[in-house]
Every structure is written in C-alpha cells, then in structure tokens.
Amino acid sequence: MTAISIIENRSNEVQLPQWLQECLIDQESSESTSDDLLICRAFNFAYQLHEGQTRKSGEPYIAHPIAVASLLRSLGGDSVTIAAGFLHDVVEDTDVTPEEIEERFGVQVRLLVEGVTKLSKFNFSSTTERQAENFRRMFLAMATDIRVIVVKLADRLHNMRTLEHLKPEKQKRISQETREIFAPLANRLGIGRFKWELEDLCFKYLEPEAYEEIKSLIAERRADREARIARVTETLRSGLKNQNIEVVELKGRPKHLYGIYQKMQRQQKEFSQIYDIAAFRIIVKTNEECYRSLAVVHDAFTPIPGRFKDYIGLPKPNRYQSLHTTVVGTNGRPIEIQIRTKEMHQVAEYGIAAHWKYKETGSSNVSISSDEDNKFTWLRQLLEWQKDLSDAQEYMESVRDNLFEDDVYVFTPDGDVVALAHGATPVDFAYRIHSEIGNHMKGARVNGRWSMLSKPLENGDIVEIVTQKNSHPSLDWLNFVVSPTARNRIRQWYKLSHREENIARGKELLEKEMGKSGFDSLLKSEAMQIVTQRCNYHSVEDLLAALGYGEITQNHVVNRLRDVVKEQQPVETESAKEVEIPAYLNSNQEKHRGGNSPIIGVEGMLYHLAGCCKPLPGESIIGAVTLSSRGISIHAQGCENIDKIPGERIIPVSWNDDAEDNKAFTYPVDIQIEAMDRVGVFKDILARLSDRGINVRNAGVKTSRNKPALISLSLDIRDRQQLEYVFQRIKSMSDILNIRRVMNSGEQ
Numbered sequence: 001m002t003a004i005s006i007i008e009n010r011s012n013e014v015q016l017p018q019w020l021q022e023c024l025i026d027q028e029s030s031e032s033t034s035d036d037l038l039i040c041r042a043f044n045f046a047y048q049l050h051e052g053q054t055r056k057s058g059e060p061y062i063a064h065p066i067a068v069a070s071l072l073r074s075l076g077g078d079s080v081t082i083a084a085g086f087l088h089d090v091v092e093d094t095d096v097t098p099e100e101i102e103e104r105f106g107v108q109v110r111l112l113v114e115g116v117t118k119l120s121k122f123n124f125s126s127t128t129e130r131q132a133e134n135f136r137r138m139f140l141a142m143a144t145d146i147r148v149i150v151v152k153l154a155d156r157l158h159n160m161r162t163l164e165h166l167k168p169e170k171q172k173r174i175s176q177e178t179r180e181i182f183a184p185l186a187n188r189l190g191i192g193r194f195k196w197e198l199e200d201l202c203f204k205y206l207e208p209e210a211y212e213e214i215k216s217l218i219a220e221r222r223a224d225r226e227a228r229i230a231r232v233t234e235t236l237r238s239g240l241k242n243q244n245i246e247v248v249e250l251k252g253r254p255k256h257l258y259g260i261y262q263k264m265q266r267q268q269k270e271f272s273q274i275y276d277i278a279a280f281r282i283i284v285k286t287n288e289e290c291y292r293s294l295a296v297v298h299d300a301f302t303p304i305p306g307r308f309k310d311y312i313g314l315p316k317p318n319r320y321q322s323l324h325t326t327v328v329g330t331n332g333r334p335i336e337i338q339i340r341t342k343e344m345h346q347v348a349e350y351g352i353a354a355h356w357k358y359k360e361t362g363s364s365n366v367s368i369s370s371d372e373d374n375k376f377t378w379l380r381q382l383l384e385w386q387k388d389l390s391d392a393q394e395y396m397e398s399v400r401d402n403l404f405e406d407d408v409y410v411f412t413p414d415g416d417v418v419a420l421a422h423g424a425t426p427v428d429f430a431y432r433i434h435s436e437i438g439n440h441m442k443g444a445r446v447n448g449r450w451s452m453l454s455k456p457l458e459n460g461d462i463v464e465i466v467t468q469k470n471s472h473p474s475l476d477w478l479n480f481v482v483s484p485t486a487r488n489r490i491r492q493w494y495k496l497s498h499r500e501e502n503i504a505r506g507k508e509l510l511e512k513e514m515g516k517s518g519f520d521s522l523l524k525s526e527a528m529q530i531v532t533q534r535c536n537y538h539s540v541e542d543l544l545a546a547l548g549y550g551e552i553t554q555n556h557v558v559n560r561l562r563d564v565v566k567e568q569q570p571v572e573t574e575s576a577k578e579v580e581i582p583a584y585l586n587s588n589q590e591k592h593r594g595g596n597s598p599i600i601g602v603e604g605m606l607y608h609l610a611g612c613c614k615p616l617p618g619e620s621i622i623g624a625v626t627l628s629s630r631g632i633s634i635h636a637q638g639c640e641n642i643d644k645i646p647g648e649r650i651i652p653v654s655w656n657d658d659a660e661d662n663k664a665f666t667y668p669v670d671i672q673i674e675a676m677d678r679v680g681v682f683k684d685i686l687a688r689l690s691d692r693g694i695n696v697r698n699a700g701v702k703t704s705r706n707k708p709a710l711i712s713l714s715l716d717i718r719d720r721q722q723l724e725y726v727f728q729r730i731k732s733m734s735d736i737l738n739i740r741r742v743m744n745s746g747e748q
Contacts, residue, residue, distance in 0.1 A: 014059070014060050014062055014063050014066065016066065017066065017070050019070070019073065020043065020066065020069075020070075023036050023039055023040055023043075024040055024043070027040040034079075035078070035079035036079070038079045038080070038083050038105065038106075038109075039069075039079050039082050039083055039086075041083075041104070041105070042082070042083035042084075042086040042087050042105060042109070043065075043066075043069070043086050045086075045087065045090070045104065045105075046062060046065050046086040046087055046090060047062055049090050049093075049094045049096060050062045050065070050089075050090075050093070050094070053093065055162070055165070056162075056165040056166055057162060057165040061089075061093075064089070064158060064159075064162075065085065065086045065087070065088065065089060066086070067158040067161075068085040068086075068088060068151070068154045068155050068158055069082045069083075069085035069086045071085070071154040071157060071158065072084075072085045072150065072151065072154050075150065075154075075191070075350050076350060077147075077150070080106070080108045080109055080112065080147075081112065081147050081150065081151060083105055083109050084109050084112035084113050084116070084147070084151050085151055085154060085155075087101060087105070087109065087113050088112075088113055088116045088117070088151055088152075088155055089117075089155075090113070091113055091114070091117045092117050098110050098113065098114050101113055108145070111145055111148075112145065112147055112148055112151055115145070115148035115151075115152075116148060116151050116152045116155065146189070149185055149189065150189070150191070152182075153182060153185065153186050153189075153191065153194050153198075154194075156178060156182045156198070157194055157197060157198060159174070160174070160175070160178060160197075160198060160201040160202070161201065163175070163201070163205060171205045172205060172206060175201070175202040175204075175205040175206050176202075176206065178198055178201070178202050179198075179199065179202040179206065182198060183195050183198040183199050183202065186198060190316075190319050190320050190347055190348065190350070191349075191350060192348050192349050193349050193350070196256040196258075196259075197256075199256065199258040199259070200256050200257050200258050202258070203257055203258040203261060207261070210261055211257060211261075213271075214257050214260055214261055214271060215257060217271050218254060218257070218260075225254065225278055228278070228329070228331070228333075229251075229252035229278055229280075231330070232252060232280060232329060232335060233250060233251065233252060233280070235300050235301075235330075236250060236280070236282065236296070236297065236300065236337075237250055239296040239297075239299065239300050240282070240293060240296055243292060243295075243296055245284060245289050245292055245293055245296070246284065246285055246289075247282065247283070247284060248283040248284060248285060248342050249281065249282075249283040249345075250280070250281070250282050250283070251280070251281060252278050252279065252280045252281075253278065253279060253280075253281070254278050255278065255279055278335075278336075279336045279337070279338065280335065280336070280337045280338070281337075281338045281339075281340070281345075282297075282337065282338070282339045282340075283340060283341065283342055283345050284339070284340075284341060285341060285342065286341060287312060287341065289341075290312060290323055290339045290340060290341065291323070293323075293339045294323050294325060294339055297325060297327060297337055297339070298325070298327065300327075301327035301328060301329060301330075301335065302327055302328045303325055303326070303327050303328075304326045304327060304328060304334060307324075307325065307326035307334075308323075308324065308325045308326075309323075309324040309325075310323060311323070311324065312340075312344070314409060314417065319347050320344075320347060320348055321340060321344040321347065321348075322338045322339060322340040322344060322348065323338065323339040323340070324336070324337075324338055325337050325339075408420050408421070408422055408423075408424055408456075408457055408458065408459055409459050409460070410429065410457050410458075410459070410460070410461045410462070410463050411460070411461070411462045411463070412433075412462075412463065412464075413462060413463075413464045418432060418433075418463075420432060420457065420483070421482050421483055422456075422482075423456045423482045424456065424457055424482050424483060425453060425454055425455060425456055425457065425480055425481060425482070426441075426444035426446065426451060426453050426455070426457065426463055426465065427441065427444075427453050427454075427477050427480070427481050427486055428457075428481050428482055428483045428485075428486045429444075429457065429463050429465065430444070430465045430486075431481075431483065431485055431486035431489050432483070432485065432486075433465065435489045437465055437467055438473065438486060438489055438490075439472060439473060439489070439493050440467040440468060440469060440471045440472070441453075441465055441466070441467055441471060441473075442466050442467055442468040442471045443466045444463060444464065444465055444466065445463075445464040445466065446461050446462070446463055446464075447461055447462050448462070453477065453480075454479075454480040472493065472497070473489075473490045473493050473494070474706060475490075475494075475676055475677055475706060475707070475708060476706065477490055478490060478491075478676045478677075478678050478735065479678050479679070484734070487734055488734060490676075491676065491734055491735070491737065494676075494708075494737055495737060498737075499545050501548070502544075502545040502546075502547075502548030502738070503541055503544045503545045503548055504548070505547075505548035505740070506543070506544035506545060506546070506547030506548035507523075507544050507548075509547055509548070509554045509740070510544070510547060510554050510557060510558075511638070512554075512636075512638040512639065512640065512743070513554040513555070513557075513558055513636075513637070513638045514558065514637075514638055516643075523540055524540075527561060527564045527565060528540055528561065530564050531543070531557060531560045531561050531564055534560055534564075535552060535556070535557065535560060543557070548738070553724050553727055555618070555619070555720055555724060556724065598617070598655065598656055598665060599621070599634060599653050599654070599655060599656060600653060600654050600655070600656045601623060601651060601652055601653035601654065602623060602631075602632050602634075602653055605631055605632055606631030606632065607623070607631050607632035607633070607634055608631065608632075608633060608634065609633075609634050609667065610624075610633045610634060610635045610636075610639065610641070611744055612635070612639060612640075612641050612743060612744045613635050613636040613639040613641075613743050613744075614636075614667065614668060614669060614670070614743075615634060615635065615636040615667075616667050616669065616717060616719055616720045616723060617655045617657075617665075617667075617718070617719040617720065618655070618719045618720030618721055619636050619637070619655075619720050620636070620637035620654075621634050621635065621636055621637060621653055621654065621655065622634075622635055622636075622637055622639075622642060622650060622651075622652065622653060623635075623650070623651040623652070623653040624642065624645045624649055624650055624651070625649040625650075625651065632651065632653075634653060639743075665718070666695070666716035666717060666718055667716070667717055667718075668697065668714060668715070668716065668717075669714070669715050669716075669717045669723060669741065670712070670713070670714050670715075670741070670742040671712075671713050671715065671726075671727075671739060671740065671741055671742060672710060672711070672712050672713075672739070672740055672742050673685065673710070673711040673712075673713070673730060673736060673738070673739045674708045674709075674710060674711075674736070674737045674738035674739070675708060675709050675711060675733075675735050675736050675737060676708060676709070676735040676736075676737065677703050677707070677708060677709040678735060681709065681733075681735050682699075682701055682709075682711060684733065684735075685711065685713075685730055685733070686699075688729045688730060688733075689713075689715070689726065689729075692722075692725070692726070692729070694715055694716070694717070694722075694726060695715065695716040696713055696714070696715060697714040697715065697716060698712075698713070698714040699711070699712065699713050699714070700712040708737055712742070723741075727739055
C-alpha cells in the first residue's frame, strides 16, 4: 500500500497527524531526505504489521505507535528515535525478529526497539521478578544509548493517557509502577513536561477522590488566580524593562495537581492554606541577565529567607539550571519565581532530549561512556547494583530509592561536586569515591573538623576521608549507611575477609555430602572443574568459599557433579578411571519403588531418622541397624557417624518418591544464620519464611558488639528442594553473611 493510498483510504479510521501526512507525501518526491525516508518506511512497516490489531479502547492499534512517534518528534528526536517509536511494539506483538529490524532499518533502531521491548515471552517466578528483569534489561540498554528510556517514556505516557479503558486493578498497578519508576526517570533525565503529566495521571488513578477535589478547587479559584498572576506579571515586566533586560518570556502558571497534593501532605495543610499554587517563570537571553533579573524580583518583592536556590552555579544531576526564589507578594502570599535562559528552559522541558537540539556532532547517540558521563552517575550505580543484588525485591527497592531525587551536594577537598542521596553519611561518600577508600576508612573531616561517621551530610559540606592501611569496615556502619553501594561493599568485604574459613567450611560440607573416599582426587578432577564453570565460578576454591558462606548449596553442587559424571559415562577414559566417584553419584543405579512407606528398604521394620544429620527427602540416605530397640537408624550419605558403624549393620535404603503421603510430611531441620547486626534483620528473615508457609519451631538470636548476629532456627521442612529454596531466599538478603545447616555430633 502506498503512502498516498494510506492517507486517502483511511481504512482503519486513524487520523494521521499533519507532520506524518507531509512526510508520507514528501517521500515520493526527489527532495525527500534520508531521515524522512527512514521515518516513512518505519511507519509503513508498523502500519502493515499492526493491521487488524486493536487496543482495549477499540481503536486500531497503529494509533498508539503514531502517538508515541509524535511525542518523540515533539521532543526533537532524530529519525532513528522516531522510527523506533513506530516500531517499539512489533517484536513483542508480531512475528518480526530483531534481526529483521536491523536488516530493514539499521542497528541503532534495532537496539532501541530491543531495549524497550518487555520480556513478555519469558517465564518468571513472580511479578516482581519479571518487573526487575525488565528494568535490568532496560537500564543495560540505556547505558548503551540513553534514547532507549526516552522512547519508553513516550510509550508509557501515551499508555497512561488511555488508561481509562483498562480494568481498575490494572489501572492501579500500572499507575503505581509509573509513579515509582517512570516519573522519577523522567525527572532524572530532566524531561519536566513528561514528569508532570505522568504524575498527574498517576494521581488521577491512585487517589481519584483527592484528584477530583483539587481539580475542582483550582477551577473554582481560577478568576482570582488569573487576576493575581496578571498583577504580579505587570510588576515584574515593568521592573525588568526599567533595567533594560530583554524578556524572552514572562508568565505565571498553576502548579500541576500532584505537586499541590504533595505539598498539602508534606505540610499537613488544607488546600485553602496553600498559597503558592502558581509559579512564575522569567526567561531571558544570558546568564548575566538571570542574576540581574533576580535583583529586580527582590527589589519588587520581599524575599523569604532560606528559599533561594542557585541551580545555575550548581546544576542538578539531570542538567537542570535555573534560579529559584520565593518572595512575599502584595497580598502577603508567597510567590515562587524561576529565572533561566532559553537554553536552560529547553533543558528543563526536554532534559536529555534538549541535547539533540544543541549538539554539533551529528550523531544523536547519547551513552554514558561519552563526555556526558558525569551526568548519569545514578545510571552507573543502577548497573553496579545489578551485579550485587540477585534478589528481585531488593533490586526493585534500590531502583526506587535511587530514582527519587532528593540529593545532597557535597564537595571533595579539591572542589569536585558529589551528589549523594538524602541522609548520606561520610561512609556513603567514601564508598561513592572508591570501594578501597571505604574499606580502609579510619575517619572523616567535614568542613575541616572531625565528624561522626553516622552524621548525615548537608548541602555544601566539604568532606575529607582519612584512610589507614589496617583499617576495615565496621558492622555498625550498616545501621546508618543509606546507599546500596556502600551496604553491598561492606557485606562483600566481610565475606572476602573470611575466605580461608569459608573454603574450609565448604570443603567440610561437601565431604560430608559425598563421603571421604576419593574426595581429594575428586576436587582435582576434570569433572569438578566443569562443575565449577557451570556454577559460574573461576576456581574450585571460589566454589568451596561460596559453599562455605551459603551462596550455593552442597546439593546443587552434587547434582551438577552427577550430571557431569553421567555425561562422561559413555566415553570411559583413563583419566576418568583414576578418579574415584562416590557410588551414590551414579544416576543410572536402579531404584525400586513401591508401597506407601516414605522409605524403601525398611518395610515392616521399626525405623527412625537419625538426629545427628536429620536427612530430608531428596538427599541420599543409608540405613544402620541399631543395638537398641529403636530399629533402623536412617542417616544421610556422608554422615560422620556412619564411619563408626560396622559394615554388616549397614543396609541400603532410599526415599520412596511414589509414596502418596510424602507431601504431607515435614522434617525438622536446624539452621544457623550469620547476619549483619541491624534493627529488623530477624523480622525480615521470619517474614520471608512466613511468606512460603514455613513453620518455625524454635528461634534464638545471639549478638556481640562489632560481631555478626548469630540466628538459630528450627524449621519444619518438606524436602531438600524446599530447604534449598529457603536458603536461596534468605541468602539473597544483603545483610546475610552466611547460612548453614547445623548437624549434631552424636546420634540421638
């Protein structure tokens, strides 16, 4: 279908914007540019792919990509960005592949589309995990090209504009995500016009009654507000003219609804008590005229002490620049005034997109590896945390905490500005500069004086970190640091500093699981090297250390080893014969099933589970005939007490996976957790157990000054798989140093 026929037929009843109509017509002329051709080809392709698809509103689906592309064009987006706006849903909603996108439209368009595409075709264990993985992928794409998030923001803004067609529960879920993630992202990128509209739309669906109330109150006072704006505007215009300052723009505007609501909540005031619901903006030509205009404002109205901010001399991390002042008007009410140049206004409205309009390189690709790197330290932090935070819930909390802008600006002794989260301490500052500075920090001087490490920093503080070679992090720091980076670096230091101890513990755990026979040879074998690689560790020692502090379970290692042995069985080499593999690793051993007894091999006999090792279904077991009246004692393979029992008393047994009542049984398991001693850590652990319906029989906590807390728990566990899940859930918490299963030394 040609461009002209698309415009004439309108078979899908979509009203094409004027700019797109002109672009489609121009593409058939000899004067059409390569950029226009790319945009038209992208529209035509999207038009054909989405033909027949409709949105929840009933309108043709193509209306959405057109709206997204139009928003990107209004931001000054280049042809690649606008093309990605048309194509952002085709990989997710059609059979088109990223490779085909690249072949037709180039690698840049492909990367933008891939970065925006949600992972809807993959399965995750929870909504939180899906959401976390979506954002991990998106932030990685942003690091390559910041335009990814601009396209995503345009996509989200149009979806929010048409949210009324979805079910109420979905409206709230999308609005909550938008408020927590996308509106702060728009703010971080300085795209004010997107931020304000996103926040107001979220307000509409999350607090509908408050939204309608404030909306109606503002409408009722419109006449009074407009008269007041006119009086102030005339006063300012007259004063600026007298000082020969050429004004590009001077106007007052109502603040957006959510901003007013936030102020009411923050100050605990009624709407009638909020006076500065309108803000004035003065746009002039030069920086020098900004400061001269400020003098005019302060001459005409009385400034309110402590309400002046110079974002020209000290720009925000999102590149925002303006002078902000609040003065008392003629009627005694506060007036908020912003003063900026035209270029500053473009950045305030369009953020990073304004860079496209003022750049001279000819390329719109904006990455954090360019000279803009220092503007996106918050994005680098998010990428760092992706390496450290494996737990989806914890990662999402870190994303939310970092995106909300409430920064404190402090200085290094050399005068460099460092932006930190509100409440940040000298320890957060030290780890922000470099992890080694934090790890060897002895103290801090703030403004030339020694400061408590727990004291929050304030705007304008000059911070000097004093280091010492033998100094190291303190567990107490975890009680007051606010940045995930500092918290994770402290936790990592404690894990690494106990490396030898963890390696020994890991070796001990694995030896108990597998038996002593041939164990040393097995650690040096090719099979163990393969297992190490498959578990994503560099060496066997790294694997043992991870096993020692609970990052991986011995059952996971044994299962991987069993798989490797099975793969090597068809080809029996000389080197394989030299390694003595424990017999129970052989997955080809025949197992006999039958009956409803949980354990095969003890049918009709009295038996009990050994109290020393407390085996679980899913673990290899062995039976031992006791000399008492307690019958057969069931031990885990590798239990040290088995070595003390003569061979004639050992009998082969196994768990009966076919027993009908297996899922109804639970077994006692004792675990010990080594955790950073902070308020609430015990409660957080119990909450994770409660969420999975795990019963806690007994619990105890032991604390010592400057040492980790030791938490002992007795749990009712169904099988080894459930225990592994419990270990994974607990060890994913950033405060956990080690978790292990406790075995008793003697038979009970």
